[in-house]
Amino acid sequence: MSSQWQHIARNIKSLYDNKDFVPLHEPTFGGKELEYVTDCIQTGWVSSVGKYVNEFELTLADYTGVKRAVAIVNGTAALHIALKIAGVQANDEVFMPSLTFIATANAVSYLQAVPHFVDVSEHTLGLDPYKLEEYIQAIGVIDNGQLVNKHTGRIIRAVVPMHTFGHSVDLDPLIDICQRYHLVLVEDAAESLGSYYKGKHTGGFGLVGALSFNGNKIITTGGGGAILTNNEKLADYAKHITTTAKNPHRWDFTHDEVGYNYRMPNINAALGCAQLEQIDEFQKSKRLLTKRYEKLFDGVENVQLFTEPSFGKSNYWLQTLLINEEHYNRNFVLEVLNSEGVMARPIWTPLDELQPYFHCPKADLPVTRLLKKRIINIPSTPLRGETND
């Protein structure tokens, strides 16, 4: 068994010039990054104001097809503000998958609201709308035009689907549920820049969405994030409270509420502008990598490469293997791959299994528990200089 995975490790390395160590996901700087960042330093505009922030926001809105994008200091902060402007308040509950990065739940906690964990689908790895509806019927009651959790008495305000590794969840049935049960849709699109659902970019389906440009994401600004929305007023409000809620004035400092210092610095936006110029190339070479992996794992028994759902086009941010858990022990496979210099990692520990979130309400999570044993992420950096097969 060990020699089989050693063989797989060697095959993976062969896609990356047989390097001794192949990381999971490295940033690719192949464009005007240095030029734009140097421009920030030479002009002195490195911080809170500058042309790159505006340009980054406009290009991002254009690329994602939403009316407005607001650049934020990181993805977690973007989610925090997205949830706040979506109306999430202290003591509300917010539906989300347990199988997500902890930032999704942390952002809810920052508002003194409570994550409420639901199960995911094997077909998307993200929130399962059909199970969600069954669950709502079991534990929810509509009171005064609001969905209320019968067991806790708290309002369930919003639902946060997360497009896992860049694969879109099934959004149409989810949007339908949101309308019928008075839930606000807030998309955690941190991993899905460049991913589409039925031809439309993810992150723009709900009232608000959040993106991340952390160093390991599909494009990077060093650290960074953005709020997406089609609502101009919400976008203006997001900009206002992420710039300390300062009232514009030539010299006076007045602020009309408790704001946040969450805006993206110009130097990070400069990096982002250069990265966005290359996103189509990144996408192409990530799809090429998928093809190579398809070939590599074709015919390998008890291992399946996860590919995009039929209704979507994925950015393939992180390449994903589903191993047959009755055949392979996850930790064993991780041990062999990593020892061979191929960086591989499991999916996040489900949030309901983590100390800060033990106490949160949750549905039965059988698919979550199963996927935890089955998912392994393998190297996903776009192949260098290759966009055609």
Ligand SMILES: *Cc1c(COP(=O)(O)O)cnc(C)c1O
């Ligand atoms: C990366 C990520 C975030 C947060 O992004 P940061 O920029 O690292 O704060 C949020 N949610 C998910 C699912 C992520 O993968």
